[in-house]
Amino acid sequence: xxxxxxxxxxxxxxxxxxxxxxxxxxxxxxxxxxxxxxxxxxxxxxxxxxxxxxxxxxxxxxxxxxxxxxxxxxxxxxxxxxxxxxxxxxxxxxxxxxxxxxxxxxxxxxxxxxxxxxxxxxxxxxxxxxxxxxxxxxxxxxxxxxxxxxxxxxxxxxxxxxxxxxxxxxxxxxxxxxxxxxxxxxxxxxxxxxxxxxxxxxxxxxx
Numbered sequence: 001x002x003x004x005x006x007x008x009x010x011x012x013x014x015x016x017x018x019x020x021x022x023x024x025x026x027x028x029x030x031x032x033x034x035x036x037x038x039x040x041x042x043x044x045x046x047x048x049x050x051x052x053x054x055x056x057x058x059x060x061x062x063x064x065x066x067x068x069x070x071x072x073x074x075x076x077x078x079x080x081x082x083x084x085x086x087x088x089x090x091x092x093x094x095x096x097x098x099x100x101x102x103x104x105x106x107x108x109x110x111x112x113x114x115x116x117x118x119x120x121x122x123x124x125x126x127x128x129x130x131x132x133x134x135x136x137x138x139x140x141x142x143x144x145x146x147x148x149x150x151x152x153x154x155x156x157x158x159x160x161x162x163x164x165x166x167x168x169x170x171x172x173x174x175x176x177x178x179x180x181x182x183x184x185x186x187x188x189x190x191x192x193x194x195x196x197x198x199x200x201x202x203x204x205x206x207x
Contacts, residue, residue, distance in 0.1 A: 033058055037168055042175075078105035084161040084172045087111060087141065088185070090150035096141040096188040097160075097177045099169040104159055115145040115152060122146055140188040 003009065033056045036043055047057045081103045088095040100107040114133060121130035134143040145152050161172045177187045 032056070035059075037171060039175075078108070079103050080159060080162060082162060082164045082169065083159045084163070084169055084176060085158065086160050086176065086180070087157040088153045089144060089148055090153045091148055093184075093186060094144055094148070094188055095180050095185045096144075097173055097180065098189070099166075099173045101166070101169075108154075108157055111141060111157075112154060114142050118142040118146055144188055 003012070034050050035058045036046060036050075038059050043059060047059070050057050082101050083104050084097065084099045085104060085107070086095060086097050087108075096111075098107070118130050118133045121127075121133065130146070134140075134146070141152070160176050161169075163169045163172055173189075177189050181187055
């Protein structure tokens with residue numbers, strides 16, 4: 001086709017060689033690919049920082065997650081399911097962020113029961129039972145509730161995001177945990193898959 005339009009074989013070969021060489025060089029200088037859901041007001045800043053560090057970024061526009069905000073424009077009731085939530089401590093130094101596919105009121109009730117029963121075991125001297133309960137299901141929330149005199153601020157526990165897909169909920173959970181950590185609130189979560197991105201994501205949080 002190119003030859004029919006006046007290009008010589010030499011010109012075609014040189015052009016193909018240059019394109020192949022450029023593709024190889026791009027692959028060698030790329031540190032990896034980061035797949036990030038499209039989160040409004042967050043993803044564009046994240047993409048820019050990731051590319052500056054040598055990463056390629058792929059955004060899932062077909063799996064758009066909800067905008068993560070501390071205060072939703074429309075109040076989210078306790079009967080909502082598939083949510084990401086935050087449970088702060090009255091000491092304001094620690095907080096727990098979690099996600100659940102079930103109703104928020106159900107999951108919150110489980111947290112409240114676990115803290116109450118753990119405290120009861122400690123008061124009755126049932127150390128083994130208390131220790132077993134503290135090590136299952138909620139990161140360090142129950143353990144912190146026993147150690148901190150301030151108590152858990154159940155009245156300020158709230159939904160911070162909604163998302164039907166589990167993977168997207170885990171990302172929202174991780175981002176909210178790092179957001180709180182950036183504000184000086186230590187997370188009680190047992191694991192955060194985005195912890196390695198703390199320094200990068202901090203630039204996106206703002207004040």
